[in-house]
Amino acid sequence: MSLERPLTPDPYPLLPAVPSFTLTSADVKDGEPLKDDQVNKFGDMSPQLSWSGAPEGTKSYVVTCFDPDAPIVSGFWHWVAVDIPADVTELAAGAGASDDTLPGGAFHVRNDGGGLNFMGAAPPAGDQVHRYFFVVHAVGEESLGVDGSVSPAVVGFNLAFKTLGRAIIHGTYQH
Template sequence: MMKIKQVVVAVLLAVPAFMSQAMVLTSHDITNDKTLQNQQLFNQWGCTGKNVSPQLTWKDVPAGTKSFAVTMYDPNAPTGSGWWHWSVINIPADVHSLAAGAGAVGGKALPKGASMVTNDFGFKGFGGACPPPNAKPHNYEITVYALNTANIKLPENASPALAGYNILAHVIGKAELVAPTNAR
């Protein structure tokens, strides 16, 4: 019995050595658990930000990655289903960063082949943070997903929820930054 326990312990200790390293997401504009800056705030609905998507860089990508998707989601929005601020799909596998402003309406600053899905504000682009007045801090989740497919095909008018469903059906790795804010 002691021999079996020793083998089990040895295997469990060795497992991390065989696991791939988790993806890492960083940004010049956002630090994990730090409030979003003015440039990532929305510029409507009583908010006066610049509505510029953050610069993002990711590394330690899993083997087999064929494309990436990036989302910004607010699970604390008072909607019953959260709020999708930004969804980008079909980022080529050899691209490991997005410049600040890549989420501008029209998608001209996105890598070739990438596209945006209509956000919950009703347009294809980055919609910055804009929590309701006097709200508790909202946690804006910015996530990059490594996918096992090169192309997610969606209808032209697809919702962010449909994009999320398709992203999660193909995810093989992910990394996240969370930025709380109640800035108004």
């Protein structure tokens, strides 16, 4: 069976338009291959992320990592961290290890690998280059209004209505 297929579009321009703000990382260089630390078989370490310039009225953040190039219609969610306090503007490398490593009352929603943590890149062997979109969503409420039992799709649905701004960088990986 061949996994040959067209490139999936960048999903973020398909969402309701919101202002952007700045996202940087010591570990992810936009459009370039991920470090081994961010690969599933080498460690599952979430990257360091820093952000600035979020829109006025931001009361919390949601941080996600999404692979639209997975060979399934829904893509693959590698990381969903919810209710990060508004005064937090950086996550250290490894902050996605568990709920205990997130700031304040932030928590994880189960990734598509089944874990409550960051799951590193894990595309099928021989597949095309995959893109991993690390996104910080500025939210206009202190809580997104979900708990850790919901799916990433439910988080995404709530973000469609509560996101004030979005900051994006993406890395790539091919097995």
